[in-house]
Amino acid sequence: MRAVIQRVSSAKVAVAGRVVGQITGPGLLIFLGVGREDTQSDADWLVGRIVKLRVFESEPGRMDQSLLAVSGQALVISQFTLYGSLKKGNRPSFNRAALPEQAVPLYEYFVTQLSQALGIAVPTGEFGAHMNIDAQNDGPVTLVVDSQARDF
Incomplete structure (x- = not known):
């Protein structure tokens, strides 16, 4: 993942x-791609990483607080294009992305596990739909985390 x-x-x-999903206050907007090799253990690892990710500031310039510590929210958006490859030219290939019959259950499992870890319902977009996303970035702080390349 x-x-x-x-x-x-x-x-x-x-x-x-x-509007199908919305968060206010400190939080994380998570664009989630599911790859062909992914399993529930990838989702579990990713959830554990995200809830403990220290990207919120206790004082200016010091990112030392997690989503759990700040009682933050998360919004999850499915995005198969995270597995796009430009290896063979300018038109992306998405053959590394999981097909919907694999991706949907893993996406839903990820959201369920994240909701349980945070103790609140996690809103989402709509899998496979064309979505318009509005975000007020804070920082900006943007990270990429990959369960198959854990040292990314």
């Missing part, structure tokens, strides 16, 4: 003009 994680002060996602 691959995640692009942004620290935000607020974020929302809309499908066909209707």
Whole structure:
């Protein structure tokens, strides 16, 4: 699993003009891609990493607080394009991304595990839909975490 994680002060996602997920206050906007090799253990590892990720500041310039420590929220957006490859030219190939029959259950499992770890419901976008995402980035702070390349 691959995640692009942004620290935000607020974020929302809309499908066909209707807001389907939203967070306010300190939080993380998580773009999540599921690869063909991914399993539930990848989701478990990624959830454990995200909730402990120290990207929130206790004082200016010192990122030492986790999502758990600040009682923050998370918004998860499915994004298969995180597995896009430009190895063979300018048109991305997505053959490393999991097919929907594998990706949907793992995506839902990830969201469930993240909700349990945070003790609150985690809003999401709509898998496979065209989404409009508005985010108020805080920092900006953006990280990429990959369960297959854990030293990324």
